[in-house]
Amino acid sequence: MKRREFITLLGGTAVTWPLAARAQQRAMPVIGFLSSASPDGYAIRLHAFRQGLKDTGYVEGQNVAIEYRWADGQYDRLPALAAELVHRQVAVIAAAGGTPAALAAKAATATIPIVFAVSVDPIKIGLVASLNRPGGNLTGITNLNVEVGPKRLELLRELIPTATIIALLVNPTSPSIAEGFLRALQPAARALGLQLHVLNASTDRDFDPVFATMDQLRADALVISPDVFFNTRIERLAMLSLHHAVPAIYQYRPFVAAGGVIGYGSDETEYYRLVGTYTGKILKGEKPADLPVVQSTKVELIINLKTAKALGLTVPLSLLGRADEVIE
Numbered sequence: 001m002k003r004r005e006f007i008t009l010l011g012g013t014a015v016t017w018p019l020a021a022r023a024q025q026r027a028m029p030v031i032g033f034l035s036s037a038s039p040d041g042y043a044i045r046l047h048a049f050r051q052g053l054k055d056t057g058y059v060e061g062q063n064v065a066i067e068y069r070w071a072d073g074q075y076d077r078l079p080a081l082a083a084e085l086v087h088r089q090v091a092v093i094a095a096a097g098g099t100p101a102a103l104a105a106k107a108a109t110a111t112i113p114i115v116f117a118v119s120v121d122p123i124k125i126g127l128v129a130s131l132n133r134p135g136g137n138l139t140g141i142t143n144l145n146v147e148v149g150p151k152r153l154e155l156l157r158e159l160i161p162t163a164t165i166i167a168l169l170v171n172p173t174s175p176s177i178a179e180g181f182l183r184a185l186q187p188a189a190r191a192l193g194l195q196l197h198v199l200n201a202s203t204d205r206d207f208d209p210v211f212a213t214m215d216q217l218r219a220d221a222l223v224i225s226p227d228v229f230f231n232t233r234i235e236r237l238a239m240l241s242l243h244h245a246v247p248a249i250y251q252y253r254p255f256v257a258a259g260g261v262i263g264y265g266s267d268e269t270e271y272y273r274l275v276g277t278y279t280g281k282i283l284k285g286e287k288p289a290d291l292p293v294v295q296s297t298k299v300e301l302i303i304n305l306k307t308a309k310a311l312g313l314t315v316p317l318s319l320l321g322r323a324d325e326v327i328e
Contacts, residue, residue, distance in 0.1 A: 032085030035097030036228040045272040052276020078104035098228035116140030139288040143266035145226035150188030163220035181225040222248040263302040271296040300324040
């Protein structure tokens, strides 16, 4: 081959390589990951989500891309973030940031498949028509974090047998969760002879007045309702509950690791793995209308023994024996 011909051939090859790379990139499906929270504290969940994708044959950066949109606890940003993903023409939206993210995704598109992750009844809030046959472009995963609310009261009563006044912290900007959680707790509170006092927080500046109110009420314990806003403020809530000497229970392990006394709720690893699995199934061609809504049923009980001692509490052996993990 003559030198000029070789150079021409090499030059032509150099032109085709980036074109081929761009074509391959265009062919890679894109997932839109929409969350009401922030990436901080989401490492466990994202790992589980990616594991669910991997179980269905998808690996981020290899054969699927993920575009992340975080509202950082500001729910009013979600509609615009969902609209961005729709404009991006993603293949599927994983609305894995609680009820506000799911509702924003549903409002943004009636055609792009959506996999939601919520702790409330998806029929009652209008996400799907049926659990077995969702219909439309949505399906997803639910957890037990509202249903096990009464059990949280029982655990507090077991830990503090003399308790009579319980503070309940809710986020009023997410009424579907706040009201549903309160309805679940009221009968259990009456049965246990407990007085529930509802306190509201939806911004960081609300926390100090809320805990000051708890001091005035002489609350024996605090139940924090399941809400993505609180998920992103776990360390501060744990610190405040310790500072004000109010034993607090929440749903996830990171709260207990940060100094909360008890965690009881759905296993977030199983929960987000299922979200990833369903997202992968849709990428493979299954329709959300035909995928039944799945409930994540695994719950875990975690106790921080060090925090209990700091609060002057003796954890009963019966409670310690049932714990999935004891932090010392």
